[in-house]
Structure formats: structure tokens, C-alpha cells
Amino acid sequence: MYSRGKTQSLSSTRVKDTIKLIKAEIPPYPPAGGAGGYPQGMKRTLAKETINEIGNTVLLQGWVNAKRDHGKVTFIDLRDRSGIIQLVGGEALSKLGSEDVVEIEGVVKERPQSMVNPNIETGKVELEAKQVTILNKAKELPFPIDTDGHEIDESIRLKYRYLDLRRSRMNGNLRLRAKSVAFIRNWLFERDFVEIETPILTKTTPEGARDFIVPSRLQPGKFYALPQSPQQYKQLLMVAGMERYFQIARCFRDEDPRADRAYGEFTQLDMEMSFVTQEDILEITENLFSDLVKSLFPEKTITQSPWPRISHADSKKNFGNDKPDLRKDKGDANELAFAWIIDFPLFAEQTSEDYFFGSGSAKFAPSHHMFTAPHPEDLQLLHSDPIKVRGLQHDLVLNGFEVGGGSIRIHQWEVQEKVFELIGFTKEQKKQFEHMLTAFTYGVPPHGGIAPGIDRFLMAMLGETSVRETIAFPTSSSGQTSVMDAPSQVGPDELRELHINVVQGKSAK
RNA sequence: GGACCCGUGGUGUAGUCUGGCCUAACACGCCUCCCUGUCAAGGAGGAGAUCGCCGGUCCGAAUCCGGUCGGGUCCGCCA
Numbered sequence: 001m002y003s004r005g006k007t008q009s010l011s012s013t014r015v016k017d018t019i020k021l022i023k024a025e026i027p028p029y030p031p032a033g034g035a036g037g038y039p040q041g042m043k044r045t046l047a048k049e050t051i052n053e054i055g056n057t058v059l060l061q062g063w064v065n066a067k068r069d070h071g072k073v074t075f076i077d078l079r080d081r082s083g084i085i086q087l088v089g090g091e092a093l094s095k096l097g098s099e100d101v102v103e104i105e106g107v108v109k110e111r112p113q114s115m116v117n118p119n120i121e122t123g124k125v126e127l128e129a130k131q132v133t134i135l136n137k138a139k140e141l142p143f144p145i146d147t148d149g150h151e152i153d154e155s156i157r158l159k160y161r162y163l164d165l166r167r168s169r170m171n172g173n174l175r176l177r178a179k180s181v182a183f184i185r186n187w188l189f190e191r192d193f194v195e196i197e198t199p200i201l202t203k204t205t206p207e208g209a210r211d212f213i214v215p216s217r218l219q220p221g222k223f224y225a226l227p228q229s230p231q232q233y234k235q236l237l238m239v240a241g242m243e244r245y246f247q248i249a250r251c252f253r254d255e256d257p258r259a260d261r262a263y264g265e266f267t268q269l270d271m272e273m274s275f276v277t278q279e280d281i282l283e284i285t286e287n288l289f290s291d292l293v294k295s296l297f298p299e300k301t302i303t304q305s306p307w308p309r310i311s312h313a314d315s316k317k318n319f320g321n322d323k324p325d326l327r328k329d330k331g332d333a334n335e336l337a338f339a340w341i342i343d344f345p346l347f348a349e350q351t352s353e354d355y356f357f358g359s360g361s362a363k364f365a366p367s368h369h370m371f372t373a374p375h376p377e378d379l380q381l382l383h384s385d386p387i388k389v390r391g392l393q394h395d396l397v398l399n400g401f402e403v404g405g406g407s408i409r410i411h412q413w414e415v416q417e418k419v420f421e422l423i424g425f426t427k428e429q430k431k432q433f434e435h436m437l438t439a440f441t442y443g444v445p446p447h448g449g450i451a452p453g454i455d456r457f458l459m460a461m462l463g464e465t466s467v468r469e470t471i472a473f474p475t476s477s478s479g480q481t482s483v484m485d486a487p488s489q490v491g492p493d494e495l496r497e498l499h500i501n502v503v504q505g506k507s508a509k
Numbered sequence: 510g511g512a513c514c515c516g517u518g519g520u521g522u523a524g525u526c527u528g529g530c531c532u533a534a535c536a537c538g539c540c541u542c543c544c545u546g547u548c549a550a551g552g553a554g555g556a557g558a559u560c561g562c563c564g565g566u567c568c569g570a571a572u573c574c575g576g577u578c579g580g581g582u583c584c585g586c587c588a
Binding site: 066068069070071072073074075077084086088090098111112114115117119120123140141142143144146147151152153154155156205208209210228229231253255256257258259261365366367368369370371372405466476477478480 | 510515516519520521522537538539543544545546547548549550551579580581582583585586587588
């Protein structure tokens with residue numbers, strides 16, 4: 001927004017006019033009559049706190065959630081972050097409109113028995129409004145926000161996402177997301193985990209999904225990539241002796257979306273531990289999520305504990321897929337069926353589409369990723385019959401969604417070299433991972449981890465049918481961002497600075 | 510890269526198959542007025558869409574045909 005190019009395009013006359021306009025129309029602030037929110041004024045009371053303030057004069061601030069005008073008497077449902085409280089008053093209240101931001105001073109009164117509203121937390125009281133200040137008028141909203149919102153075209157919800165998030169369902173989803181992340185953090189801190197941020201501007205690797213790339217200004221013709229996951233960094237942190245790492249990590253993949261997979265970016269609870277067995281990883285993950293469910297989703301019940309462990313082969317055979325939905329009653333919104341899928345094949349037959357791997361002559365492609373350790377019982381097969389080798393990989397499945405995956409990693413560079421050889425890495429490709437092989441020569445502990453997807457986990461927990469319902473500002477399927485309309489054009493000056501050739505006479509699509 | 514579905518006042522739908530009765534209907538919202546107890550308030554009245562966009566067929570198109578844009582779901586893809 002503040003790029004030099006755009007600033008220059010505003011003529012100085014226009015800027016002056018704008019300043020004049022602002023001077024002329026800016027209303028007095030703080031607004032006359034309103035004392036709240038300012039050092040010398042009354043302290044703000046939240047809607048739900050009014051039940052403890054009967055008889056007291058209080059100051060409330062919030063939005064007009066609903067208005068019921070009866071002529072001489074008007075009721076307003078005032079909404080703030082804590083909930084809703086009914087205001088009663090005369091003419092002053094009838095001037096208020098839906099979604100206006102207001103400040104009300106008044107007396108909290110107990111409602112007569114017959115007028116109690118059992119449906120709201122503050123239903124036993126109401127505020128008799130004495131002084132009403134409109135802090136900000138609201139236009140008619142582009143869509144209703146007193147519904148669950150599923151009925152409204154999603155593109156318009158995303159265009160006005162800041163309004164869409166006012167609806168209680170979305171508000172609740174974001175609050176539960178925040179609570180879940182806070183719970184995870186505390187739980188892991190208590191168990192000696194260290195939260196570490198890894199770079200967002202990083203290096204492309206010849207594997208996996210399509211990268212988002214970022215041009216380098218300082219090094220002409222070179223590019224950063226946004227991380228598809230912090231995979232390599234977290235393994236390097238094990239070499240660094242952190243032993244127990246986690247991160248609420250943003251991951252970026254330029255692949256087409258699905259209902260359970262957002263386009264562009266998503267969030268994982270990325271974890272890695274040293275001196276652990278696969279059993280340890282499964283146990284700690286199972287304990288974490290069981291505790292989380294118990295504490296934040298008490299209405300939910302986990303169908304089977306400990307969670308069933310199913311070999312990849314059995315899952316394919318018995319359920320036809322590798323993410324079985326083990327719920328007994330799929331109509332029961334409160335049933336949670338977790339499962340572990342283990343014993344994945346380490347390699348898949350390499351097809352011609354796996355062009356990323358090898359020189360085109362290799363027979364094998366990694367079925368998880370190339371750092372997954374082979375099952376210790378299958379080490380000999382690595383040389384004789386690689387396709388039969390099982391990997392120490394584990395997938396976490398919840399209600400038919402793959403909500404996480406991980407593995408024990410290879411910590412011996414000889415084994416890593418063998419895997420590179422089997423997947424047919426060329427010298428150049430191997431070179432891209434030289435730093436890993438080098439790091440692994442300086443004393444690397446056996447290690448492994450897992451990365452549950454936060455968005456998808458919450459989607460399953462909240463019973464939503466799309467991950468976008470758990471994300472504040474998601475992208476559309478074509479990669480359009482909410483509200484902000486990215487991706488957008490970049491001016492020729494900026495492009496030149498990034499050493500990107502500008503094609504004359506052609507506007508980018 | 511492919512398949513399918515959707516696009517009608519501010520929002521959600523009906524109408525599209527079977528072109529004319531569409532001078533586009535209904536609900537919610539909005540505006541005006543009435544009403545002292547509602548909490549999905551109620552009553553009376555009113556404004557608001559040329560049917561995503563472009564082109565074609567036809568005496569006539571929201572409706573049929575072609576294209577295009579936007580949105581969604583799925584396959585591929587997502588180590």
C-alpha cells in the first residue's frame with residue numbers, strides 16, 4: 001500500500017483536498033456526553049457482569065444487536081464481547097439502529113419474574129438507559145449476521161469477513177480456536193517443550209508440493225520459497241539439542257484446495273522430539289488431544305481409548321482407504337473417533353509423474369517424505385526388496401479426516417544416503433540436502449515427530465464442513481484473499497527493483 | 510489440467526426443463542407511521558432487482574444456444 005509508485009500517483013492537489021475534507025467533517029471526539037472509556041470517566045462494565053450490578057449505575061459499550069420499538073418504550077439488545085444485555089428506555093433508544101456502536105449509562109434493574117428471558121445469560125436483569133451516546137453509526141449490513149451464515153454466498157461473506165465474523169458461530173469458532181492453541185501451548189510447556197519460530201523466507205526443496213516463491217532484491221535472479229512445513233528446521237533443532245520442540249506453524253503450499261484443505265496457507269502444530277520411539281510420539285499426542293477434548297469440548301466423547309492402531313495395509317483392506325471413519329453413529333455430532341494408521345510402506349512405485357524425484361530411472365518414490373526412518377525389522381529389505389520396507393510413519397485420523405502425520409526420522413546419514421539413492425536422487429538434488437547430511441555428522445539424536453493440522457482438527461471438532469469456517473481470513477478456491485483482494489498487480493518500479501522483467505504492453509492476468 | 514453444480518432487489522429463495530399469463534413472486538432486512546413490556550415483538554403502508562457479463566436464435570429470452578467472469582464440490586494434485 002505504501003509503495004513509492006502508488007504514493008507518487010496521488011497528486012498533491014488531491015492530498016490537500018482530502019485533508020481539507022477530513023478537517024471539515026471530523027466529529028468531536030470524545031463524543032459529547034459520553035464519559036466512558038476515558039481516564040476521567042466511568043469504568044466500562046461488560047454485559048455479562050451486569051447480573052452482579054443490580055441497583056448500580058453502570059456504563060456499557062457495544063453494538064446494537066436488535067431493536068424492539070414499542071413507541072413509548074424501546075428495547076435494545078446490546079452486544080459486547082461477553083454477551084447480550086437488554087436495554088430499556090424511551091425516545092433516546094428508538095434513535096439507535098442495528099449494529100450502531102453505542103455507549104449507554106444506566107441503572108441495572110432486576111426484571112419482574114414474568115419478564116425474565118431464560119435464553120440469555122443476563123435474562124434476569126436489564127439496563128434502564130439514562131444516557132445514550134452513539135459512538136458510530138452503522139449502515140445496513142450487506143447480509144444478516146444473526147443466522148449461522150451457511151446460507152449466504154461465501155464470496156460475499158469473505159468480502160465482508162469482518163462483518164461475517166460478528167455472527168456468533170464464527171466468533172465462537174475463533175474463540176475456541178484460540179483456546180485450543182492456548183491449551184496446547186500450556187500443555188506442552190508443562191512438559192518441557194520449547195516453542196521456536198522457524199523462517200518463513202526459506203529455501204525451495206525439490207520435493208512435495210508446489211512452492212510459493214519470493215523474488216530476492218539483494219540477489220538478482222534468486223528466490224526464497226515459503227515453507228511447506230518446518231520439516232528440515234525442526235530436525236536441525238534436534239541436532240541443536242533442543243530435544244522437545246513445537247511451533248504453531250504456518251505452512252504454505254500452492255496446490256488446489258478442497259473443503260478440508262485451504263488454498264495457500266494452513267496452520268500445523270509442528271512437533272519434534274529427541275530420544276523417542278514411535279510409541280512415545282503416539283502416546284504424547286494421544287494424551288495431549290485427549291486432555292484438550294476433555295477440557296475444552298466436554299460435551300464430546302471419544303469412541304475408543306486408547307485409540308485403535310491400524311496398519312496401513314489393514315486399513316486399505318478393511319475400509320478401502322487410509323483414513324477410516326470409525327464413528328459408531330456418524331449422525332452423532334459429539335462422537336469423536338480417533339485412530340492411528342501405522343506401518344506405511346516406505347516407498348511407492350515411482351511413476352512418470354514423480355518427475356521431482358530421481359533422474360527418471362528410479363523405481364521408488366517416498367510415500368511420506370524422504371526423512372522417514374525404515375522399520376528396524378525391515379533394514380535388510382532396504383537392499384533386497386525396498387518396496388516391502390515399512391516406514392516408521394504414523395497418521396492421526398479423526399472421524400475420517402487425516403488430521404496429522406509424522407514419523408521417526410532417519411538419523412544416520414548412511415541410511416539417508418541409501419534412501420536418496422533408492423529414490424534416484426541426482427548429484428544436484430542430493431546437494432540440495434547437503435546441509436542435512438552435514439548436520440547429521442555432528443552427533444544427532446534419534447528423533448521423530450508429528451504435525452497435526454490445526455484448521456482441519458478444529459473443523460472436525462466444530463462439526464464444520466469446510467476448514468474456512470475455522471480460519472479468520474481464508475482464501476477462496478482461486479486464491480483470492482478475504483477483504484484485501486490479493487493477489488494484486490505490482491507496479492513496474494517495484495518489479496524492476498526485484499529484477500523481474502516487465503513485459504511492455506501486456507497486463508498480467 | 511479435468512468433471513459437475515450454482516449465479517434473479519441488501520440477504521435467502523421461487524420462476525428456467527415445457528420462451529409470451531414476468532409490468533418478475535415470496536420470506537427476511539431496509540424506510541415511514543402506529544403501539545408502555547418485548548426478547549424471531551406486533552400492526553399499517555412504502556422503496557428496492559431488466560434476472561453475473563458479452564453475443565446469438567426468435568415476432569418475443571430470467572427461460573434456448575455459444576462464449577466469458579465469479580463462486581463451490583470432486584478427480585488429478587496435496588512428500
